[in-house]
Amino acid sequence: MKTLTLATSALALSFGTAAMAGGHASKGAVLETYSDIAEAKYSDSLITAERLQAAVDALVSSPSAEALEAAKSAWLAARVPYQQSEVFRFGNAIVDDWEGKVNAWPLDEGLIDYVDASYGGPTDENEAAVLNVIANASFTLSGETVDASAITPALLEDTLQEADGVEANVATGYHAIEFLLWGQDLNGHGAGAGSRPWTDYATGDACTGGNCDRRGEYLKAATDLLISDLEWIVAQWAEGGDARATLLADEDAGIAAILTGMGSLSYGETAGERMRLGVMLNDPEEEHSCFADNTHNDHFYNGVGIQSVYLGSYTRVDGSVVDGPSLSALVAETDAALDAEMQAKLSAAVMALGRIKTAAESGFTYDMMLERGNAAGEALIMGGVNGLIDQTRSIERVIAALGADGIEIEGSDSLDNPEAVFE
Amino acid sequence: MRLRLAAAFVLLATPVAANPPDIAAIVETHILPGYTALASDADALARAAAADCAPGNAELAVAYHEAFDAWVRVSHLRFGPSEADDRAFALAFWPDPRGSTPKALAALIKDQDAAVADPAAFSEVSVAARGFYALEFLLFDPQFAGGAAPGDTCALIKAVSIDIAANARSILEEWQGGYGALMSAPGNETYRTPNEAARQLFTSLATGLEFTAETRLGRPMGTFERPRPNRAEARRSGRSLRHVTLSLEATGELANLISGGDAAVAQAFDQALGRAAALDDPVFAGVADPQGRFRVEALKQRIDAIRQLLAEEIGPDLGIAAGFNALDGD
Numbered sequence: 001m002k003t004l005t006l007a008t009s010a011l012a013l014s015f016g017t018a019a020m021a022g023g024h025a026s027k028g029a030v031l032e033t034y035s036d037i038a039e040a041k042y043s044d045s046l047i048t049a050e051r052l053q054a055a056v057d058a059l060v061s062s063p064s065a066e067a068l069e070a071a072k073s074a075w076l077a078a079r080v081p082y083q084q085s086e087v088f089r090f091g092n093a094i095v096d097d098w099e100g101k102v103n104a105w106p107l108d109e110g111l112i113d114y115v116d117a118s119y120g121g122p123t124d125e126n127e128a129a130v131l132n133v134i135a136n137a138s139f140t141l142s143g144e145t146v147d148a149s150a151i152t153p154a155l156l157e158d159t160l161q162e163a164d165g166v167e168a169n170v171a172t173g174y175h176a177i178e179f180l181l182w183g184q185d186l187n188g189h190g191a192g193a194g195s196r197p198w199t200d201y202a203t204g205d206a207c208t209g210g211n212c213d214r215r216g217e218y219l220k221a222a223t224d225l226l227i228s229d230l231e232w233i234v235a236q237w238a239e240g241g242d243a244r245a246t247l248l249a250d251e252d253a254g255i256a257a258i259l260t261g262m263g264s265l266s267y268g269e270t271a272g273e274r275m276r277l278g279v280m281l282n283d284p285e286e287e288h289s290c291f292a293d294n295t296h297n298d299h300f301y302n303g304v305g306i307q308s309v310y311l312g313s314y315t316r317v318d319g320s321v322v323d324g325p326s327l328s329a330l331v332a333e334t335d336a337a338l339d340a341e342m343q344a345k346l347s348a349a350v351m352a353l354g355r356i357k358t359a360a361e362s363g364f365t366y367d368m369m370l371e372r373g374n375a376a377g378e379a380l381i382m383g384g385v386n387g388l389i390d391q392t393r394s395i396e397r398v399i400a401a402l403g404a405d406g407i408e409i410e411g412s413d414s415l416d417n418p419e420a421v422f423e
Numbered sequence: 424m425r426l427r428l429a430a431a432f433v434l435l436a437t438p439v440a441a442n443p444p445d446i447a448a449i450v451e452t453h454i455l456p457g458y459t460a461l462a463s464d465a466d467a468l469a470r471a472a473a474a475d476c477a478p479g480n481a482e483l484a485v486a487y488h489e490a491f492d493a494w495v496r497v498s499h500l501r502f503g504p505s506e507a508d509d510r511a512f513a514l515a516f517w518p519d520p521r522g523s524t525p526k527a528l529a530a531l532i533k534d535q536d537a538a539v540a541d542p543a544a545f546s547e548v549s550v551a552a553r554g555f556y557a558l559e560f561l562l563f564d565p566q567f568a569g570g571a572a573p574g575d576t577c578a579l580i581k582a583v584s585i586d587i588a589a590n591a592r593s594i595l596e597e598w599q600g601g602y603g604a605l606m607s608a609p610g611n612e613t614y615r616t617p618n619e620a621a622r623q624l625f626t627s628l629a630t631g632l633e634f635t636a637e638t639r640l641g642r643p644m645g646t647f648e649r650p651r652p653n654r655a656e657a658r659r660s661g662r663s664l665r666h667v668t669l670s671l672e673a674t675g676e677l678a679n680l681i682s683g684g685d686a687a688v689a690q691a692f693d694q695a696l697g698r699a700a701a702l703d704d705p706v707f708a709g710v711a712d713p714q715g716r717f718r719v720e721a722l723k724q725r726i727d728a729i730r731q732l733l734a735e736e737i738g739p740d741l742g743i744a745a746g747f748n749a750l751d752g753d
Contacts, residue, residue, distance in 0.1 A: 090751060106521070123522055124653055142649075165649040168520070268751030280509050280516075280550040281523055373547055396622065396746045403744070 025329035027251040030312065033324030034258055035244040037314045038088050039237040040322040041305070044081035046230040048317060049223075052078050052177075056223045059201055060216035068198040072181050076294060079174065081317055083301030087309050090264030091257035094236055094243040100173075101161070101229050105288060107170035109179045111160065112218065114209055116186055126166045133160060133171075134214045151217040153225040172225050175289070180219045182291035189284055189371035191363065193293035255402060258327055262306050263395040266349075270302045271388035279381050284367035293367065296360035299384060303353040306391075307346040335401050338394070345394045349387030356380050443741065444681045446620045447607035453677055455603060457497040458504075458595045464490040465584075465591035472584035476577040478561065478568035483580075487562060490587065491555045491662065495669040499631025499677070501749070502623055503606070503613075504597035510590045513546075514554045517656060518642055523551035525560055528567060532575045539575075539582045546586060554590075556657065558583045563659040621743045624681060629733060629745040631674045636726040637750070639667050643707040644719055650710040658706040667722070668699045678729075682737050691732050695725035 052074040059067040082103070089095045110119055110130035122129050131139060137149040142164045148155055160171035170176055183196030199208040201216050209215070236243035247254045278286035287295040308314045312326025332339035359380055360366050369377025464486070471486035494514060497505075505511040516524065527549045531539055538544035551557065561567045561583065567576045605613045606620050614620040638656075643663070645651035655663040675692035682688045699722055709715020738744050 125520060125522065165646055263747040264751035267747040268749050272749045276509070276512075280512050281527075282549045283523065285521075372549065392747050397619075399744070400618065400622075 025325035025327075025333070027255055027330065028248070029325035030258075030327050030330050031248055031251060031254045033312045033326060034254075034309055035237055035247060036322050036324060037309060037312070038085070038243070039234065040314055040316055041081050041085035041088070042230060042234045042237055044317045045078065045085060046227070046234055048074070048078035048081060049226050049230055053223045053227055056177075056219055059198075060220055063198055063201040063203065063212075063216075065198045068181065068196075068201070072292070075174070075177060075181055076292065076297070077317075079289070079294060079297060080301055082174065083298050084305035084308060084314070086269075086302055087261050087265050087305040088243075089261060090269070091259070091261035092243055092247065094246065095233065098229070098233055101157070102173040102226060103175070104161075104167070104170040104173055105175045106168060106285065106290075107175055107179070108166075108168040109184065109291075111163070111169050111171065112176060112179060113183075113215065116184055118186070119184070126164070126168050128163050128166065128169055131163075134211050134218055137214075151214055151221050153221045153228070156218075156221055156225055172222055172229075174226065175291075177219065177222050177226065178289060178291045178294075180215065180222065185284065185287075185291055185293065185367070187284075187367070189367055189374075191365050191368060194291040255327070255330070256399070258309060259395055259399050259402075262309065263392050263399075265302060266306060266388040266395065267392040270299060271385045271392075275299060275381055275385050275388075278370050279378055279385075282370055282372040284370055286370070287366055290367075293360075293365055295366040296357040300350075300353045300357045303346075303350045303384075303388070307350055310342065310346055331398055331401065338397055338401055342391070342394045342398055345387070345391035349384070349391050352383040352387035356384050442683045443617060444621050444624065444683070446609070446617060446624070449624060449677070449680045450598075450603050450607050453680055454497075454500060455595075455598060457493070457500065457673070458591070458598055461490070461493040461497055462588075462591045462595040464493040465588040469584045469588035472581045476580045476584075477573070478563075478576060478580065484562065487555075487558060488660070488662075490591075491559075491657070491660075492665075492669055494555055494591075495666050496673040498670060499627050499634070499674050501630070502627060503602045504594045507597065508593070509550060510594055512550045512554075514587060514590050515556060516550045516554055517556045518638060518654070519551065519556065523549070524557050525564070525566060527552035528557060528560055528579065531579060532572060535575075539578050542582070542585050542589065545582045546589070553583060553586050555587065558587070559657055559660050618743060621681070621741065622746050624677065625733075625738060625741075625743045626746040626748055628674055628677050628681060629730065630748040630750060631670060631677075632726055632730050632733070633748070633750055635667055635670045635674075636723050636730065639663070639670070640707070640719060640723045640726070643710050644716065644723070645710070647713075647716070650716055652706070652708050652711050655707045655710075661705050663706045664699065664702060664704060668696065671696050671699060671726070678733065678737075681741070685737060687732060688729075688737060691725070691729045695722065695729060698722040698725050 052071065055067070055071040055074040059071045086099075086103070089099050108123075108126050108129040109115060110132060111128050112132070113134045114132060115130065119130070128141060131141070133139070133148055133151070137147075139146055139148065141159070146159055148159075156171045156176075160169065163169040163171070179194075181196065182194030183200070185192070185194040187193075197208055199206055199212075201212055201219075202208065203212065233243075235241050238244070247257060274286075274288050278284075284290060287293070288298040289295050310327050312328065313321060313323035315321050328339055328343060331342060356366070356369070359369075364377070368374065369381055371377065468483075468486040468490040471480070471483045475483060477483075498511075498515060501511050505514075528551075530536075531548065531552055536548075538548050545553070558580065561576055561580050567579075570576055602613075605611050606623070609615065609617045609620045614623070643651050643653075643655040645654070652658075656666055657663060671692060675689075675696070678688050678692065679685075702718055702722060704715060704719070707719055710719050734745070
């Protein structure tokens with residue numbers, strides 16, 4: 001009976017895909033679908049971030065253990081649509097230039113707040129590694145005195161973010177908020193995330209960690225900034241927005257941008273920088289969400305996001321579906337076998353990333369997987385890495401196939417305008 | 424700021440190339456000799472360390488420089504056997520923005536880690552504590568080379584050298600034992616067509632040049648306001664500029680083979696190598712002042728010009744475009 005159910009739903013799935021892939025998909029229509037999905041994913045990111053903002057406001061105005069947990073839950077929910085949107089990053093310069101504000105990582109968290117002694121002090125790379133803005137209303141940065149008596153979105157964005165030209169000085173975005181909600185994960189390769197006490201936001205004598213009012217001020221400023229940054233990107237993808245207009249301006253360049261985003265997120269970013277490096281270094285701080293221990297979801301939803309732009313379908317946080325003529329259908333018109341291969345590889349990668357998620361959610365956490373000599377953990381993570389690398393090869397084949405079909409040579413910005421390289 | 428040459432894909436019409444690259448010849452004359460030299464020099468390094476692992480041993484230093492040279496000459500060929508089992512990462516973990524290498528080495532010493540005496544166990548430790556860049560810390564950084572525990576440093580130097588030799592040997596064996604044939608005779612699951620093999624080589628070429636321009640030169644350059652001379656590659660053993668030169672020579676050889684001896688390509692590499700030779704700044708210390716920085720930037724511009732020539736003209740003429748590479752992330 002169980003087998004039958006599985007077989008039936010598999011059939012339903014493939015029919016669903018076939019229906020979506022059916023009919024002629026013009027490049028313009030594929031780009032419209034892609035833009036609609038981008039708009040929907042960023043809108044969902046904004047909606048869930050507004051829920052986070054409400055929870056943060058509640059935590060700061062009346063601190064309690066329950067309020068902190070509610071804010072954490074809201075943060076975790078907000079990551080689901082955002083991670084699916086990362087496939088828009090590479091390939092769309094507007095997104096790539098913006099995303100560091102909201103998702104920069106990894107961070108030297110000592111810039112923001114107190115840290116454990118094991119964290120160390122300033123480093124060759126980063127003199128501000130233990131600046132601790134929350135504890136210091138005034139400090140010196142790159143030789144200049146900074147007045148941080150009021151912690152505002154402007155202070156975070158204009159002064160602290162990438163302070164001293166160091167990328168690890170991350171003052172804004174999801175991961176700064178994550179640190180303020182969870183605190184450092186001091187469990188090493190053991191189970192357990194960061195365990196910041198709710199009293200870090202308490203008033204009066206109940207306050208732990210010092211400067212609770214400034215900590216609340218920082219958390220609110222960072223969350224408000226996340227909202228305004230997300231509002232900005234939603235507008236870029238709306239009808240008439242710059243990101244949508246740029247993409248639609250040249251159909252061949254637009255299709256190339258979709259594939260660039262899929263391949264770069266698959267290979268260099270997720271498989272390489274975020275997953276394989278952690279395994280090779282056996283370092284739990286290489287986790288993408290190292291404070292909240294949410295790394296398994298980060299990777300999984302990256303994979304789902306890549307698949308979703310290829311299939312031209314996205315399920316929103318309210319359950320509604322945004323779909324339309326897909327890249328998959330466009331490829332199938334040129335080479336049906338290659339489309340089938342691409343779909344199979346994307347599914348296999350999502351499955352492999354799903355196995356990491358399943359294991360992590362049942363107690364075998366991502367930082368345990370990273371421990372030296374942990375063969376099962378390494379196999380799980382490398383399964384995801386290999387799935388992503390494997391699908392990248394097929395993405396390259398898709399690029400070659402669509403190119404071979406007579407698409408004109410398209411210059412990139414830096415090729416057409418060498419000066420742009422030095423801007 | 425970041426050059427988007429590699430990141431921005433182009434869809435291009437594939438003309439029938441008049442002279443497609445001779446993949447088998449590239450494997451025979453470029454790849455196999457490079458990895459043979461690496462295996463042999465790495466073996467000599469392990470023997471020198473076994474004979475005398477004191478950081479001050481002059482013969483050991485010579486063996487280190489020769490083996491490191493051999494690595495840099497193949498460092499652009501990061502696919503297949505060098506990617507399998509993370510061998511290239513284990514040979515060369517750099518850049519290291521979070522200082523993982525000195526931390527990992529110090530931890531091995533502090534914990535008196537048993538893996539140091541056991542090559543099989545050592546092959547499981549963090550890649551940050553393995554390979555040429557870790558060895559450089561052990562041989563040339565005062566924290567280790569002149570440290571309070573010379574015996575521990577000595578044992579680690581031996582362990583790292585043995586591990587380097589084993590990895591170099593494995594890469595060569597895999598190339599000789601089948602991977603070379605897969606690449607030379609496409610029509611298999613790894614390389615379905617000659618174009619896929621050519622694309623892999625073209626990607627290596629583009630990625631090698633991107634790494635030299637953006638990482639080897641770009642990291643120490645930092646920004647005009649905030650140059651970062653301490654980020655220069657292998658500066659402790661004075662090798663930063665040498666890596667740029669060796670890598671340009673090696674990628675120049677590959678570019679020559681891929682392009683069928685294209686004169687413009689040869690000229691572009693000659694110009695870049697000429698700039699490198701005239702630089703006279705072995706560890707890019709000059710980036711700290713505007714004059715010196717300008718000279719390093721001029722070298723970088725020459726390399727960017729090669730990249731542009733390959734992406735705009737040579738690739739399209741041959742009907743190949745670079746694929747995705749590990750630098751595509753951030």
